[in-house]
Amino acid sequence: MSQESAFIPPGATLGVLGGGQLGRMFAQAAQSAGYGVTVLEADEAAPAAQVTGRHLAARYDDPLALDQLARDCAAVTVEFENIPAASMQWLDARVPLAPAPKALALCQDRAQEKALFHRLGVPCAPHAVLAAGSDPSAVGADLFPGILKTTRLGYDGKGQMSVACAADLPAAWSALGGVDCVLEKKLDLAYELSVVMARGRDDSMVWFEPQQNLHRDGILFASFSPGPSIKPDIAEAAQNAARTVAQGLDYVGVLCVEFFVLRDGRLLANEIAPRPHNSGHHTLDSCTVSQFELQWRALVNAPLPMPRQHSASVMLNLLGDLWFDAAGRQREPDWAAVLALADAHLHLYGKHAPRKGRKMGHLTCTAATPAQAREIALRACAILGLEPF
Structure with a gap:
């Protein structure tokens, strides 16, 4: 309408x-x-x-x-x-x-996302699209080693497999069901970052500073804002690219664009999330306006204020693994000890059945400086039995 x-x-x-x-x-x-x-x-x-x-x-x-x-x-x-x-x-x-059906449909398909990046002049990883039933031998040798990803329904490391060489591609593709896939060349990554932003129906746009993201087993483990490795020129380039994507989609609402930063300094777009994003959860506690407030503001045509980050932060994902001891027995994490940490903000999602890899909540540690936020987060890791970073 x-x-x-x-x-x-x-x-x-x-x-x-x-x-x-x-x-x-x-x-x-x-x-x-x-x-x-x-x-x-x-x-x-x-x-x-x-x-x-x-x-x-x-x-x-x-x-x-x-x-x-x-x-x-x-x-x-x-x-x-x-x-x-x-x-x-x-x-x-x-x-x-908000968002509109057309933008949502595009973001459901990795192949369409790659085509959008190309059309908008936003660099992304070298790749090839493998349509179901096509000949895998036609894929260029320069894309190996690579990562094969289903074009739809993949998240948190699901729906993807590493492929060392061309000879391994048919078996990997078969293991993913022979559905439409994208093969991306494996790249020498220095780190990953994301930009969360919002666009209104009047074309107004606001954005957060990029956060640096650390993944473990394909699932986001921690987000750091400000990111310790993010230089000002990279931050500006990522924000500009995210705004180009939002404009190109005629997007309304909150979206996140994830990026790779290579060791040679190049910035490459990875994926678009047409919604608030796990890496932006810290904004609830570290910024003057959160990604979720921007979501309802864009939806109701309210003004979009430019966020200001008032505290450095480290956000830790709390997965269902924490609810089990080394012997596999279910128990409750030591929330009392976690809550005793100054400036540690606990957010649990009300999920009643913990299981490995399931996102049960997050913990945001805020402080005046990134070093202080990191120290609080490391103490939380020790309490919860998380491997330090």
Whole structure:
């Protein structure tokens, strides 16, 4: 539908498709400003469903639930990208959406993301697209060793495999189901960073300073802001590239662009997340405005203030592994000791079934300087039994 530019005042109800932790934190931010929130999510015990005024317990393609969402809400957003395209298009004809279906659909597909980067002149990793049923022997030898990634549904290290040489490609592709994939050349990385930003319907754009990200086993382990390795020219180039992506998508809402920084100094775009991002969670405690406040502001056509970071921060992901001892017995982490740390901010998502690799919460350590924030985070690692960084 026509994306109206009128401001939607507090008291209105906003909708969110998806009931995970991102939906929960969006809801909490919107509710703090006086908005009602309705969540559409099949899981009765989902994190967002625990905190919202209304929960539509149904699939994302349920016609009755979608109709109720459209009738209840003044505007609707998403908390993750893999919402059925048909649902988004149906809603788009009835209620303002942010982001729009076209932008969300592009971000569901790694091959389309790469094509967007190329079209916008944003450098990305050398790669080849392997359509299902195509001949893998046609892939150039210069892309090996590489990483084979499914074009859809891959996250936190899932849906990807390392491929040492051309001879290994057919077996790796078969192991991923023979679906559409992207083969990316493995690169000599110095570090990874991300830029979280927001764009309004009036083309206004604001952004956070880039955060430096540390992954373990394909899952984000920690984010550092300011990033210890990020030089001013790299930060500026990353922010410019993120703004180019948002402009090129005609994007409305919060998005994150992840980047690789190579040892030779080059900056390459990796992926787009059309929503708030795990690496931006620190903004809840370290900045004048969080990524979730920017999400509801963009949705209701409120002004977008430029964020200011008032505290250095280290954000640690808290995975389900922490709920088990060395013998595999379930136990509760020592939250009392963690909470005794000055300027350690605990955020748990209300997930009742911990399991290995599942994001159960995060801990943000803030301080006047990056060194002090790092020291608090290292003490938290010692308490929780996390390998230090």
